[in-house]
Amino acid sequence: MNPLQAVAHRRVRRRDAGPASRPARPLAAGQDAAFRWFTVACAATVVALMGALASVFALEAWPSIKEFGLSFLWSTEWDTQNDRYGGAVQLWGTAASTVIAIVIAVPIALLVALLLVELVRPAVGKVVGMAIEMLAAIPSIIYGMWGLFVLVPLMQRYVQPAIQATPLGKLPLFVGPPYGIGVLTAGLILSLMILPFVTAVSRDVLRMVPQVVKEAGFGMGATTWEVTRKVSLRYGLGGIVGAFFLGLGRAVGETMAVAYVIGGSHLFSWSITDPGYTIASNIANEFPEAAGDLHRASLVELGLILFAATILFQLIAQLWLRRVRKRVGGRA
Amino acid sequence: MTAYKAAVEHEPVMPPRIEVGGVSRSDRYTADQRTESMSATKISVEHLDFFYGKQQALFDNTIDYYKNRVTAIIGPSGCGKSTHIRIFNRIFELYRDQKARGRVLLDGKDLLSTEMDVLEVRRRVGMIFQKPSPFPMSVFDNIAYGLRLHYRIDRAELRNRVEQALRRAALWDEVKDKLNEPGNALSGGQQQRLCIARAIASEPEVVLMDEPCSAIDPIATGKIEDLIEQLKREYTIVLVTHNMQQAARVSDYTAFFHLGRIVEYGETARIFSNPREKQTEDYITGRFG
Amino acid sequence: MNATIGQRSVRRRRAADLAVRATAWIGASIGIGAMLWILAEVARRGAKVWSWSFFTQMPAPVGEPGGGVLNAIYGTIVMTLIAAAAGIPLGFFAGIYLAEFGRNGRLAGVVRIIGNVMVGIPSILVGVFVFSVFVRPMGHFSGLAGALALAIIMLPVMARTSEDILNLVPNELRESALAMGAPRWRVILGVVVRAARSGLITGALLAVVRVSGETAPLLLTALNNQFWSWDVTQPTANLTVGIYSYAMSPYPDWVDKAWGASLLIIVGVLGATLLARLILQRGKEW
Numbered sequence: 001m002n003p004l005q006a007v008a009h010r011r012v013r014r015r016d017a018g019p020a021s022r023p024a025r026p027l028a029a030g031q032d033a034a035f036r037w038f039t040v041a042c043a044a045t046v047v048a049l050m051g052a053l054a055s056v057f058a059l060e061a062w063p064s065i066k067e068f069g070l071s072f073l074w075s076t077e078w079d080t081q082n083d084r085y086g087g088a089v090q091l092w093g094t095a096a097s098t099v100i101a102i103v104i105a106v107p108i109a110l111l112v113a114l115l116l117v118e119l120v121r122p123a124v125g126k127v128v129g130m131a132i133e134m135l136a137a138i139p140s141i142i143y144g145m146w147g148l149f150v151l152v153p154l155m156q157r158y159v160q161p162a163i164q165a166t167p168l169g170k171l172p173l174f175v176g177p178p179y180g181i182g183v184l185t186a187g188l189i190l191s192l193m194i195l196p197f198v199t200a201v202s203r204d205v206l207r208m209v210p211q212v213v214k215e216a217g218f219g220m221g222a223t224t225w226e227v228t229r230k231v232s233l234r235y236g237l238g239g240i241v242g243a244f245f246l247g248l249g250r251a252v253g254e255t256m257a258v259a260y261v262i263g264g265s266h267l268f269s270w271s272i273t274d275p276g277y278t279i280a281s282n283i284a285n286e287f288p289e290a291a292g293d294l295h296r297a298s299l300v301e302l303g304l305i306l307f308a309a310t311i312l313f314q315l316i317a318q319l320w321l322r323r324v325r326k327r328v329g330g331r332a
Numbered sequence: 333m334t335a336y337k338a339a340v341e342h343e344p345v346m347p348p349r350i351e352v353g354g355v356s357r358s359d360r361y362t363a364d365q366r367t368e369s370m371s372a373t374k375i376s377v378e379h380l381d382f383f384y385g386k387q388q389a390l391f392d393n394t395i396d397y398y399k400n401r402v403t404a405i406i407g408p409s410g411c412g413k414s415t416h417i418r419i420f421n422r423i424f425e426l427y428r429d430q431k432a433r434g435r436v437l438l439d440g441k442d443l444l445s446t447e448m449d450v451l452e453v454r455r456r457v458g459m460i461f462q463k464p465s466p467f468p469m470s471v472f473d474n475i476a477y478g479l480r481l482h483y484r485i486d487r488a489e490l491r492n493r494v495e496q497a498l499r500r501a502a503l504w505d506e507v508k509d510k511l512n513e514p515g516n517a518l519s520g521g522q523q524q525r526l527c528i529a530r531a532i533a534s535e536p537e538v539v540l541m542d543e544p545c546s547a548i549d550p551i552a553t554g555k556i557e558d559l560i561e562q563l564k565r566e567y568t569i570v571l572v573t574h575n576m577q578q579a580a581r582v583s584d585y586t587a588f589f590h591l592g593r594i595v596e597y598g599e600t601a602r603i604f605s606n607p608r609e610k611q612t613e614d615y616i617t618g619r620f621g
Numbered sequence: 622m623n624a625t626i627g628q629r630s631v632r633r634r635r636a637a638d639l640a641v642r643a644t645a646w647i648g649a650s651i652g653i654g655a656m657l658w659i660l661a662e663v664a665r666r667g668a669k670v671w672s673w674s675f676f677t678q679m680p681a682p683v684g685e686p687g688g689g690v691l692n693a694i695y696g697t698i699v700m701t702l703i704a705a706a707a708g709i710p711l712g713f714f715a716g717i718y719l720a721e722f723g724r725n726g727r728l729a730g731v732v733r734i735i736g737n738v739m740v741g742i743p744s745i746l747v748g749v750f751v752f753s754v755f756v757r758p759m760g761h762f763s764g765l766a767g768a769l770a771l772a773i774i775m776l777p778v779m780a781r782t783s784e785d786i787l788n789l790v791p792n793e794l795r796e797s798a799l800a801m802g803a804p805r806w807r808v809i810l811g812v813v814v815r816a817a818r819s820g821l822i823t824g825a826l827l828a829v830v831r832v833s834g835e836t837a838p839l840l841l842t843a844l845n846n847q848f849w850s851w852d853v854t855q856p857t858a859n860l861t862v863g864i865y866s867y868a869m870s871p872y873p874d875w876v877d878k879a880w881g882a883s884l885l886i887i888v889g890v891l892g893a894t895l896l897a898r899l900i901l902q903r904g905k906e907w
Contacts, residue, residue: 035806039718042711043732046777050735053746056753111645112652119642121428128653130898135656137827137894138887139834141861145868145883146659149666149876192659195652212465216527219423219461220478220534221454223638230477235468246741253743255837256865280745284837287749288762288844303749307742314738451631485626 057304064297072301078266080291085298087305089268093183093276094252094306097262100187100272101251105195106244110233112195113202117232118224129203136196144260147189148181152261155188156180160273176271181263183272189257194247201246205239206232242321249313253306255280279306371398374538374568375420380434382415382424382592389415390592393434397538397585402560402569404583404600406576408615412592413572417540420570421457422450438538455482458531462543464523466515466530471507474515474526478534493533500566501529502559521552528559538568545578557582576616580604588612660887667884670877680847686874690882692849696764696858700843701833703768703853708775708832709825715776716783721809733784739777747773748841756842764850764857767843771832778831782824790816819904823897830893834886836861860886 068075068085075086116125160178168174209232217227233240263275264285279302290296375397382390390412397403405413415424422443424430435442443453455478467474475494479485485493494511498504503525507518515526524544531539541560545553560569560582573579579586580600587597588611596603596612607613614620674689681688715732723729751770756762790813798808814821839862846858860882867879 029804032805035809036718036722039714039722040728042714043718043723043728043780045711046715046732046736046739046780049773049776050739052754053742053750056750057746060749060753108648108652111641111648115642115645115649119645128649131653131656134891134894137830137834137890138659139836139861139890141834141836141864142659142663142883142887145864145879146662148868150658150662192652192655196656199652210465212461212463213467215423215426216459216461216465217467217477218426219421219454219459220481220531221451222481223451223634225638225641226481226634230469231467249741253741253745255743255745259865260868280743280837283745283749284840287752287841300749300753303746307746310742310746311738314741315734318734318737449631451634482629483626484629489626 053307057300057307061297061301061304063294064301067294068298072298076266076268080295083292083294085295087279087298087302089266090277090279090282090302091305092268093186093262094278094280096183096272096276097187097190097258097278098248098251100184101190101194102244102248104188104191105198105247108191109195109198109243109247110202110240112199113206114228116199116203117206118228129200132196132200132203136200140193140254140256143189143193143257147185147257148260151189152180152185154180155182155185160184163273172270174271174273176269176273178273179263179275181261181275183262183274183276186258186262186278187272189261190251190254193254193257194251197250198243198247201243202236202240205236205243208239209235238320238323242317242319245313245317245320249310249317252313253280253310254278255284259284279303371401373397374399374439375570376435376437376440378435378437380416380419380432380436382412382419382433383431385429388592393592393594395587395594395597397568397570399568400564400566401584402564402571402582403585403587404579405570405572405587405589406574406579406615407589407595408620409574411589413589414542415592416589417459417542417570417572419444420538420540421454421459423454423459425450451482455534456536457538457540458534458536459540460524460527460531460542460544463547464520464527466518466523466526469515470512471515471518471526472511475530475533477530482534497529497533500532500563501525502555502562503529519552520548521555524548524552524556525559528556528563532563532567536567538570539563541569541571543572543574546574553578576604588615590615663880663883663887666877666880667882667887670881671884675878675881679849684872688878690860690863690878690885692846692858693860693863693882694885695849696843696846697833697860699853700764700768700771700839700857700859701829703765704771704775704832705825705829707768708772709779709828711772712776712779712828713783713821713825715780716787717809717814719780719784720787721805721813733781736777736781740781743837744770744774744835745837745841748838751838752841759854762842762844762856764843764853764855767839767857767859768853770838770842771835774832774835774838775828778828779824782828783821786817786820786824787813789820819900823901823904826893826897826900830890830897834861834890836865840865 064072064085072085072087073091074088075084076088077084077086078089079085116128120128156178157180160180163169163174164178206228213231213235214227217231222230258278259281262277262281264277264281265275266277267274269276283299283303287296287299290299373396377393377395377397380390380393381388393416405416407413418424419432419436420438420443424432432444434444436444438448438453438456441448443457467477469477472494475497476490479490479493495504495508498507503522506522507526510517516523518526524547528539528544545556548556557578560571563569564584571579571583583600585598586600586603588595588603588607588609590611596607596609598608603612604616607616674687676689676694677691678687678689679691715736719729719732723732747770751766751773755766755769759766794812794816795808798812799805803811839859843859843862844856845862845866846856848858850857864879864882864886867875867882870876
């Protein structure tokens with residue numbers, strides 16, 4: 001079972017209290033207890049690790065938190081000479097690229113999921129489904145390679161000049177020379193990266209709508225889209241929202257693909273055609289050779305913000321996805 | 333054979349006389365109809381075959397359903413009852429390998445042909461399924477679903493029609509304070525009546541019921557049976573049921589299916605008291621099925 | 622129909638339905654098209670570089686053409702194996718706890734939620750963590766640190782996957798074994814795990830495949846190495862960081878090598894995923 005699917009939803013039903021754990025012989029009792037404690041220890045490692053991660057981040061980030069306080073969030077400074085740092089550029093870059101990715105990927109993913117569930121033969125749907133799962137396995141760095149060497153030249157030579165030529169090019173969101181690299185390109189790559197994932201989860205959610213309910217919808221003389229919109233999507237709304245947040249979580253933390261195409265600039269710019277930085281790509285580029293403790297601490301502080309955001313999205317996603325397993329009533 | 337082929341190729345032809353048990357079928361129709369005043373034919377099925385992939389499930393079904401009457405379809409499991417009625421609203425078309433051959437005339441027009449839009453067919457022919465299946469929305473929205481789908485309608489009129497539908501389904505008093513609650517917050521019997529109200533809200537002409545009471549408790553079943561009695565005044569009802577007592581109680585005509593064929597068809601009273609076919613008699617007396 | 626109600630145009634409804642279907646097909650084509658494009662580019666640019674020497678030689682000195690990625694291949698394999706040696710068993714037994722002992726209990730619930738969250742943590746942050754607790758005290762980058770980072774990433778994935786697979790085994794199997802007087806641990810390890818064998822292998826394979834493509838955590842822990850090294854306590858060559866540094870370099874020859882290594886990774890990842898699916902299929906047929 002694809003770990004992604006396992007995260008997204010659990011097809012297995014929880015068993016109710018299984019067989020008692022009292023063994024037959026006293027010797028075995030000791031063995032069983034030891035085994036049980038061993039597995040508890042392994043499971044506890046997960047919790048311990050999480051705690052360790054959180055504490056280490058907080059500890060390492062502390063010098064920066066103490067030094068800059070709340071202004072870290074809106075300061076655009078990044079001066080390694082004078083040791084003054086602020087995270088606004090990275091926060092903006094992360095937010096903007098993620099929003100672009102979501103806006104592009106989620107509608108497409110929903111439509112493709114609809115297609116797979118309603119519009120194609122089951123055999124075709126299975127093959128395409130498998131293809132999607134394999135595509136979701138492609139590492140970030142491959143997307144980065146393609147992004148830098150194939151997409152960026154295209155953006156530079158055709159797409160960005162085209163945008164500049166339209167009235168859109170006057171908006172502060174789009175002004176600037178056509179670098180090719182930048183926040184927009186990063187957003188496009190990210191949308192490609194989260195597309196297979198969100199599609200797979202949405203498809204699984206749509207599949208869970210009971211056939212009877214769909215037949216009842218069709219039986220009343222509705223078109224496929226009408227049944228999907230009014231019945232299936234409503235039924236699986238929790239799952240779709242969950243998929244949305246999972247995609248969000250993934251896009252926010254993507255590192256290498258973004259590092260390739262974002263351009264690595266600390267200059268703040270509202271324009272998404274300008275280069276910039278995301279939290280993850282900034283850490284990747286500067287952390288190994290950080291120029292001093294405060295520099296490193298600031299990077300970790302950025303990491304801490306990313307950590308908190310990811311946890312938040314994951315928790316929200318899990319909450320919503322749990323609801324999918326419960327029958328959806330009018331409260332969806 | 334040629335008449336059969338002609339029927340398949342959509343040429344108008346008289347139904348051939350099929351000899352069953354020594355008495356030709358068209359004779360039997362006339363015999364029964366003499367006992368009551370002529371009722372118009374709402375649905376006329378001519379030589380209907382049905383296939384699941386390569387497997388044939390229905391064989392040469394020919395039968396008339398009369399307007400404003402309840403026709404029950406009985407028979408052992410797997411005899412093709414549900415398959416038969418699922419053709420009338422073309423719901424089988426959702427599944428690629430299911431195919432129907434033959435003619436099904438709704439008020440004279442073949443609903444299987446391309447000249448009838450399937451959305452229109454489904455507006456005129458409603459269906460209640462075995463398992464109550466309220467949509468994931470409020471009670472009100474469930475009933476309003478069909479109305480909103482097919483009509484441009486203002487809010488006041490919508491509320492009016494929703495209330496009417498719920499009253500006709502004998503559900504209004506029980507849910508009038510719960511219109512905004514989710515559909516599946518109701519009990520099983522109420523959910524099924526909700527589905528009935530939902531189906532009749534958009535004023536169909538025919539209501540197909542596929543074992544509507546098999547998933548609900550006896551008291552709710554009784555209420556639904558009373559409902560069917562009332563509904564037939566306005567709609568033509570085809571009721572598939574494995575419960576013979578129910579068929580005897582509620583229906584005007586009964587058709588007995590076995591292995592995809594219609595073995596016998598006639599007025600309910602006669603079928604149950606004086607069946608002509610041995611198979612029918614065996615089934616009714618419980619010797620098989 | 623009176624004035625308050627009029628029929629909605631069937632034609633318009635069908636047109637809307639058609640429009641949505643068409644958009645869905647277009648969307649699917651865009652998605653699949655982009656994917657195929659990516660794979661095609663990697664294949665095209667990478668295959669150019671593939672040669673015997675590519676796989677069997679060390680990198681040539683800076684600026685000189687030729688050479689290969691042998692040390693990177695070795696480094697990736699070694700670090701992945703070390704990580705698997707730690708992460709897979711740990712995750713596996715954690716999964717056993719969740720499926721067999723903890724089940725619906727409080728600790729299990731907490732572990733499950735945290736495990737799910739950890740699966741989604743950006744891998745770069747794991748790199749930051751390992752840097753702070755391992756690399757810095759040690760004073761330098763090392764292959765071990767890299768392996769540790771990969772193991773941390775593998776752990777929650779393996780735990781959740783194991784739990785799901787084990788839950789698929791029907792209760793009757795456990796009950797019959799226990800009824801014969803077998804102690805719990807034997808039932809679990811001997812019977813349940815046996816029954817879930819193919820799923821568990823698949824899960825482990827997929828977890829390994831996933832971390833072998835990771836770059837970011839290694840960037841902060843194992844870094845890279847131009848030379849051969851048997852010593853994992855030193856910076857260790859690996860394919861992914863190698864691709865990154867080669868790709869960003871000004872030498873076209875190195876950029877080509879980056880493509881070659883990319884193709885290698887894709888072939889490995891997709892091949893292993895396919896293999897995992899096949900194992901799962903055959904497992905079901907038993």
